[in-house]
Amino acid sequence: MNASAKPERTRLSAEDWEDAALRLIADQGVGALAVEALARQLGVTKGSFYWHFRTREALLQAALERWEQYGEKEVISQIEAMPDPRARLPELFRRVAHEIAPHRVYAALLKALDHPQVVPVMARVSQRRMEFLTTIYSEAGLSPEEALNRARLTYAAYVGFLQLNFTLGLPRISHDEFDAYVEHMIRTLTPA
Amino acid sequence: MNASAKPERTRLSAEDWEDAALRLIADQGVGALAVEALARQLGVTKGSFYWHFRTREALLQAALERWEQYGEKEVISQIEAMPDPRARLPELFRRVAHEIAPHRVYAALLKALDHPQVVPVMARVSQRRMEFLTTIYSEAGLSPEEALNRARLTYAAYVGFLQLNFTLGLPRISHDEFDAYVEHMIRTLTPA
DNA sequence: TCGATACCATACGCACGAGTATGGATGGCA
DNA sequence: TGCCATCCATACTCGTGCGTATGGTATCGA
Structure with a gap:
């Protein structure tokens, strides 16, 4: 071959x-x-x-x-550099949704959480990302508790999406339909 | 031992x-x-x-x-039996959130999606559950497209939650804090 | 040009888990 | 009571993948 x-x-x-x-x-x-x-x-x-x-x-x-080192560094810093806090969330969602490659390792690691070696790494990475989401939600106007819970919800949706789509191959969603899904997600998860 | x-x-x-x-x-x-x-x-x-x-x-x-046989049958039928469509979503969320045991197999299977045998089973189960969610959202007043996307989002959040909490052991959330999270999720995912 | 060090091949041993062969025990039924 | 089908134990084989032992080749500085 x-x-x-x-x-x-x-x-x-x-x-x-x-x-x-x-x-x-x-x-x-x-x-x-x-x-x-x-x-x-x-x-x-x-x-x-x-x-x-x-x-x-x-x-x-x-x-x-x-x-873990050469991870998501760039994305986070670029988002943080955006002047308008309200614009950060939609931008983050769209970026993450359209860059599949960097998430493939994360998705694979998600299925290997029985391996003791991957647990601490995934715990640190997930923790950092959720903290990032929490501050973004805070800056977008949510209270500390609301921001934390919304970050949890958002990150869970991200993780679940990875599982349901690349690993499980659920009824192959079309490209347009996927974009519509992303926009729906932005509407429901972004503070009004 | x-x-x-x-x-x-x-x-x-x-x-x-x-x-x-x-x-x-x-x-x-x-x-x-x-x-x-x-x-x-x-x-x-x-x-x-x-x-x-x-x-x-x-x-x-x-x-x-x-x-797959002796699965979630009861939960679905009980929820469907509820008269008020708007009351179904919060009830479903609270039930699922507090019955951990039945979800442990599903969580384990989620990590085994590289096994060819588990993929079709998980695809069928996940598909059925998402269709159930979609009809509930429709009955709660969402348009067909909105209902489908909201179902996808909700189910992804469920799947992600399983991964992040039972398999990965993220900073052990307390019981009260968990209830607050569930209520937050109900507020943001349930149509107003 | 001549070692010494870094990098790689070949050929092992070994543990572990799936599957097989075969004989023993146990219970129901004629 | 005796026989047959069912259920289980023991003792193997075999493939696979990790790790080791040891010798070979390339590269670079002296």
């Missing part, structure tokens, strides 16, 4: 393995993270892997930390 | 294995469904299992079908 899609003849670094691991996680899940499979995909063998990492668990850990 | 918590000295039936499988799935996930582990938990050995089922896959299939 593909076998050697990457004829990279340079030597590999630990970062290369971490990136490959994240790609594999994104489209096959954490459970599919096997060292021999990864090695095959990179055109090398296990011998290479165990030079860079002590164990499979160590690779997962490194990949997760790498993902 | 526990080893033989169930001193059931009667012979086992296929249904016994299916129920045990569902219990195990509920609190350890689909990945933990191993025949020797299940046998140990039931106080027997593999020999028993392979008399009732041809394979592990067959057990999973049977357990999933069993779960």
